[in-house]
Amino acid sequence: MALEEIVEHCQNLYDDLDFSSVIRWKNAASGRKVIGHMPVYVPRELIHAAGMLPVGILGGGDQLDVIHGDAYYQSYICRIPRSTIELAVTGRLDVLDGMLFPSTCDVIRNLSGMWQLKFQDKFVRYVDVPQDFDLDVGGAFYTRELQQLRDDLAELSGNEITDEALNASISLYNENRQAISELYAYRSAQPWQAPTPEVYLLMRAGMLLPVDEHTSLIHDYIAAAKAIKRPVRDNCRVVVNGLFCEQPPLGLLKSIEMAGCYIVDDDFMLVARWLLKDVPTNGDPLRNLSHAFINYSVETSCKYVPTREAKGKFLIDSVRNSHAEGVIFSSPSFCDPALLDRPMLQKALTAQGISYTAFKFAENSGQMQPIREQAGTFADSIKLWSAA
């Protein structure tokens, strides 16, 4: 597939607020079921192993007219739950047989209860993950939680989730994470060849497509990108942070890059990059998933950082590893995790002499000029400092 075709395919998936591709997947064989999940992390391997399709529900973006959703939320609550409710009450999520709500924040947590109240015929589970990172304590708790989820998903799907099936699913998700790592490494090395708006669309496609299809699409994209030569701009290299739950409008990412910044690392769709190494595909799969969560998962604002010294280290490593020159904190308005974390992360960056700038957005932000100006000024200042 040519690059344009791949990007167009991803753009069409992104634009489709009716989840047509998911409906097509579901209707392609009898008895198929679909499970939605909110950001930031759920173990999608379990859904896959039950023969069901995991679908990331990331709000309604800037194209959805939220009419009903605002009646469910006060003005001081972020945008993603209201557009998600809008998607549901307008029937767009009817294709889902269930929803998983991870322990991202109080708003997503309470949304699980709203779903229980509003959609009583649907399967709803809150996915608690440990904030205690001792294998024998938090790890043991999480393994038992995974077992409960495994039992529930098996019952819903009507398919037993055997260890073999689960290990096979883990293997497919390992391949997907490897492909994404390759994509991110490629972008980091040559960001002009893989512009972030395209990488973002590719990652969003992974929220809708079957995992193996998505893995192939990433490989195709990398091959297609390598086959062409794109102009190199004199941009600075930045990491963007804060986009792990409510999604930025695509225009925001374009604006950052147009303003003179190459995004070389980010925290989009962390569900697909949560585990930093391959999960073993033999032995007890639940224990392996649990150990992976405890021992090698990303640091994000939704997680507790056990020591003061470790706070911000993950972001600093991201800056160093991607050879970034600064960080753009782009946080959704009223996002408790991102906004409470930001001062601590900024302090950690300052201690390392890493520049940053910060602004807020909502998924339906329309006015990009201020963001472009701020990102542009940030890029200029980095260039000036670099010259000095």
Next chain:
Amino acid sequence: MNTAATDTADVQKEESMILQKAMISANYDALSTAHEEGKKISSTFVPGNLNELLMCFDFVRNLPEINALQAGMRKKSGGYIMEAERSGHSEDVCTYVKTDLGMMSKGQVGPNGKPLPTPDLLLLSYTGCFTFMKWFELVRDQYDCETAMLHVPYQADGKITENMRHFVVTQLKEHVIPTLERVSGVKFDIDRLREYLRESAKAEDDLVWVLQSAKNRPSPIDAYFGGVYYCGPIFTAFRGTRETTDYYRSLRVEVEDRLAKGLGPVTPEGTLEEERIRLVVEGPPNWTHFRDFWKMFYDEGVVVVASSYTKVGGVYDFGFRHDPDNPLETLADYCLGCYTNHSLPSRVDMLCNYMDEYQADGFLVNSIKSCNSFSAGQLLMLREIEERTGKPAGFIETDLVDPRYFSSANVKNRLESYFQMIEQKKARGQDRTAA
């Protein structure tokens, strides 16, 4: 005016309020001098607070939420919040956090006018509120002291599972207690814990009796504005002490006396003479204008007969009591059972139960800008409760301690309209009954 006040210049207080004030003052004094006296200080949160456990290690207990609400009541929180915002904290986040951080940067002066020393330990009971986790990361960043984390799983399906309980107990055994021992230098004595828990259970019995006295007509208490005073000792640094048992015993005697005399609640302007409307209220109160806010209710003869906020530091009125025979398991169940750790359907069920049991005329939500744990989903809760009970529901918005978010005229207008609607609905009901 529905109160029997003799002199509005003198604020009327129940004996128990005076006693409680003395307890709180003594605790602030104990905090101020703790290090001089060789004692260690632990900071911890109200929901899921492990007061009995901390006492086993002789920690003096500091509660940043209480410091923040005290700052709100003393009209100092606005300045603290702006100080925190000036240093980079977002205007969007919890104002308790910003009050705490702002207070810290202004010298951490307690309500007794003396500086509060740096805590030796932050006991993070991550119960029912995501912000707690980040709050203590922020505080740890400032103080650079030890933090003990207790992750309390969320009761998403309305029940405590064995895995949840086991997880909390294991964290207590493996991490929390060893950290408390190390920081305090005191060896854990489970029998000492049992003694404290025994005292807790006695106080809890009396607290529940007091809260449930509001089922009477007229209610001898206000279970929201008065209720926050009643819950003060048991929610904070005092649960498990003999002093607290005595406090709740005397409070009960006081309320029994009011009940026997057929008296309404004590308000700052005297006893409420006529109970016109009975409400159930969801959400925390506003602290910066607490007295003005309360006046909007008692001036109209409105009594709050049950509230969710008085369950935020422990839900006792559905049977839970601290159990000295199962000390760690009971601490786990207590933490798991705090109000905001309940799912929305459970919260709706609880509030509907209150509407019914306490014969309420209406349901009011005071939605707090700062507190997503409470606030996210309240509009749906309101509709559900209105639908299930057939009683009118009202909705107002304020904040905990940010005076910029208390619009007195707006709140008063809304409340007056809401109270009129309730009265009209009651009158129509009476007309139909008479016909």
